[in-house]
Amino acid sequence: MIGALGRIALRGAVAWVVTCVLGWVLVELARESPALTAARAASALPPDDARDPSARARVVERTAHELALDGAPADRIVRAAGRAVVLDPGVSWRDRRPVGATVRRPAWATVARGGLAMILALIAGLGLVLAAGRRGRAVVAVVGGALLAIPTVWLCQLALTAAPGLATSATLAVVVLAAAPAAVVALHVGAALRRLDASPLAIAAAARGVGPGRWRAVHALRLVGPGLAPLVPSIAGFVLGASPVVERALAVPGAGQTLVAAAGAGDAPVVIALAAGTAALVAIAGGVAHALAQRLDPRLREATS
Amino acid sequence: MRPGAVARGDALRRVAVGWLVAVGLVAVGADGLASDRAIVAWRGGALDWRPDPRGEALRAQLTDHDWAVWPPIDADPLEVRTGGRLEPLRPPSAAHRLGTDDRGRDVAARWIHGARTTALVAALAALVGLGFGLALALAAAALGSAGRLGRGARSALVAIADALASAPALLVSLAAAALVGVRGAVAIAVLVAIPRGADTARLALAQLEAALAEPYADAARALGASRARRLLHHALPAALPTVAAATAITAATAVLAEAALSFLGLGAAPPTPSWGELLAQATQHDLRWWLSVPAGVATTATAAALFMLALAPARGSR
Numbered sequence: 001m002i003g004a005l006g007r008i009a010l011r012g013a014v015a016w017v018v019t020c021v022l023g024w025v026l027v028e029l030a031r032e033s034p035a036l037t038a039a040r041a042a043s044a045l046p047p048d049d050a051r052d053p054s055a056r057a058r059v060v061e062r063t064a065h066e067l068a069l070d071g072a073p074a075d076r077i078v079r080a081a082g083r084a085v086v087l088d089p090g091v092s093w094r095d096r097r098p099v100g101a102t103v104r105r106p107a108w109a110t111v112a113r114g115g116l117a118m119i120l121a122l123i124a125g126l127g128l129v130l131a132a133g134r135r136g137r138a139v140v141a142v143v144g145g146a147l148l149a150i151p152t153v154w155l156c157q158l159a160l161t162a163a164p165g166l167a168t169s170a171t172l173a174v175v176v177l178a179a180a181p182a183a184v185v186a187l188h189v190g191a192a193l194r195r196l197d198a199s200p201l202a203i204a205a206a207a208r209g210v211g212p213g214r215w216r217a218v219h220a221l222r223l224v225g226p227g228l229a230p231l232v233p234s235i236a237g238f239v240l241g242a243s244p245v246v247e248r249a250l251a252v253p254g255a256g257q258t259l260v261a262a263a264g265a266g267d268a269p270v271v272i273a274l275a276a277g278t279a280a281l282v283a284i285a286g287g288v289a290h291a292l293a294q295r296l297d298p299r300l301r302e303a304t305s
Numbered sequence: 306m307r308p309g310a311v312a313r314g315d316a317l318r319r320v321a322v323g324w325l326v327a328v329g330l331v332a333v334g335a336d337g338l339a340s341d342r343a344i345v346a347w348r349g350g351a352l353d354w355r356p357d358p359r360g361e362a363l364r365a366q367l368t369d370h371d372w373a374v375w376p377p378i379d380a381d382p383l384e385v386r387t388g389g390r391l392e393p394l395r396p397p398s399a400a401h402r403l404g405t406d407d408r409g410r411d412v413a414a415r416w417i418h419g420a421r422t423t424a425l426v427a428a429l430a431a432l433v434g435l436g437f438g439l440a441l442a443l444a445a446a447a448l449g450s451a452g453r454l455g456r457g458a459r460s461a462l463v464a465i466a467d468a469l470a471s472a473p474a475l476l477v478s479l480a481a482a483a484l485v486g487v488r489g490a491v492a493i494a495v496l497v498a499i500p501r502g503a504d505t506a507r508l509a510l511a512q513l514e515a516a517l518a519e520p521y522a523d524a525a526r527a528l529g530a531s532r533a534r535r536l537l538h539h540a541l542p543a544a545l546p547t548v549a550a551a552t553a554i555t556a557a558t559a560v561l562a563e564a565a566l567s568f569l570g571l572g573a574a575p576p577t578p579s580w581g582e583l584l585a586q587a588t589q590h591d592l593r594w595w596l597s598v599p600a601g602v603a604t605t606a607t608a609a610a611l612f613m614l615a616l617a618p619a620r621g622s623r
Contacts, residue, residue: 015468015471018468019472023480023484026480026481026484026485027484027485029485030484030485030486031486032486037486145609145612145613146605146609148608148609148612149557149561149605149606149608149609149612150601150605150608151561151564151565151581151584151601151604151605151608152561152565153564153565153568153581153584153585153588154564154584154597154600154601154604154605156588157584157587157588157592157597157601158601160592161592233471234471237471237472237473237476238473240473240476241473241474241475241476242475242565244475244476244479244565244569245475245565245568245569248568248569248588249568249588259476259479259480260479260569260570262483263479263480263482263483263569263571264483264570266483266486268483268484271480271483271484272480272484274480275476275477275480278473278476279471279472282471282472282473283471286471
């Protein structure tokens with residue numbers, strides 16, 4: 001148990017550090033120097049037509065010194081990697097506040113909504129498959145396919161048109177975020193149930209008098225459940241990745257809005273911290289799902305032991 | 306699968322291919338479908354293709370003996386040339402069949418030219434994702450049978466592909482666009498293609514390694530086929546249906562990412578028309594349906610068609 005938790009934590013930590021380093025490599029690939037971008041993000045740059053042409057250079061130099069953005073690109077990347085290892089995302093380039101303080105509250109809101117959306121997606125996806133039954137496969141395919149193909153922003157607009165009173169409501173955000181993952185669950189479970197329905201196990205169960213409803217709800221779903229584990233990271237990634245769009249379209253506060261605002265202002269530390277946090281969460285979600293699948297399915301446990 | 310279901314699937318696939326071909330044709334012929342510049346004009350006894358000046362100015366020059374063929378939608382997608390009458394956010398009318406946007410530009414013209422942005426993003430993402438994914442998979446498969454050092458290198462490549470593929474494509478695109486400061490259709494396509502290409506590589510590698518373990522690959526080896534020949538000539542064809550499906554999903558993801566990034570203001574630079582930009586305008590302006598519905602339906606249909614094609618190779622190989 002402790003070993004499994006350690007492995008999950010390690011996956012999250014590696015994803016965090018790697019994403020932080022990659023983020024800083026991207027910052028170094030930009031056309032502008034990081035110090036110039038930081039000065040621009042803080043609105044500290046004098047206008048181009050200032051009388052003193054060296055004023056901009058002095059501001060950039062001071063910003064570089066204050067934010068430890070001086071030195072060669074490799075030095076800056078190594079410093080960023082060192083900070084990432086001790087879980088220090090640095091300070092915001094816009095307001096010089098610690099990034100942790102800037103993102104903590106919105107990040108919790110987004111993670112809570114994402115968690116609720118994943119639970120709702122699981123319930124809705126399974127419910128759709130069970131309600132559709134064997135004759136409703138086409139319905140599941142059409143509804144699932146449509147939900148996967150609808151752009152999130154248009155889904156938000158359709159939801160706002162259908163329920164205008166729920167604008168700025170976290171409930172609507174959870175429902176919209178859950179739509180595509182529910183489709184993924186429904187399509188995946190539907191396909192797995194079709195395979196199981198044709199298996200010798202189903203014939204044996206029917207021969208022993210098990211009805212179709214009991215076969216699906218008790219026997220088949222137990223076998224299908226562990227197979228959902230590989231979907232968890234991609235669903236978590238989708239839910240967190242779609243948050244900027246959903247939060248912006250529905251005017252709901254959260255990490256997505258913070259990310260978009262930081263991206264617009266060129267506040268790299270906040271962008272990198274949120275991207276790395278998402279990567280770590282996706283990695284942890286995948287690890288937890290894999291561990292749970294091993295608990296539920298002895299075949300997986302034996303295969304990896 | 307029952308014959309009825311197969312027939313329904315084939316019909317749906319034909320509809321999907323038809324829609325994608327239509328989007329491609331609209332993208333290629335956008336200038337001939339929506340523009341305030343005549344396609345051809347007969348002026349002073351000479352034929353003039355794509356003549357200048359445009360719109361009303363050309364009409365004023367035409368005499369009774371001259372004529373001009375105009376695009377079906379006689380409006381410019383980028384600029385408003387209404388002779389001083391600005392008509393922002395007007396609902397559909399005879400003059401503007403899908404209404405106007407917040408700067409008075411014809412929505413139908415922007416919708417048609419937006420297909421070009423979508424087609425470019427989808428095609429480029431598919432090509433880059435396919436190239437990157439196949440190269441990564443072939444390199445990993447070749448290294449896997451090249452001794453202990455090669456297996457170590459293969460494991461490193463697989464770990465990189467795993468890490469890239471698990472990253473949410475939209476978030477990666479958003480963060481990278483912000484950090485590097487790049488925008489536009491090409492940037493979106495490349496940023497989406499890298500994580501999706503890594504996923505293609507994982508799937509292709511599994512297929513390649515399974516094919517290399519088949520008896521026919523052993524037989525080829527016994528007949529003296531080199532490692533490269535076994536990989537490219539014998540194993541690669543077995544992986545192509547999976548690679549084709551993954552590439553179609555890459556294109557669909559790029560279409561959806563373009564809509565999302567344009568909505569967030571990180572898509573194609575203004576005034577480039579795109580379906581995502583129309584959706585963004587709809588959110589800014591009380592969800593005007595003539596901005597939202599055509600762009601939403603077109604994006605959904607394109608993504609659905611690509612997802613449908615992604616399922617086709619898997620069904621076909623059964």
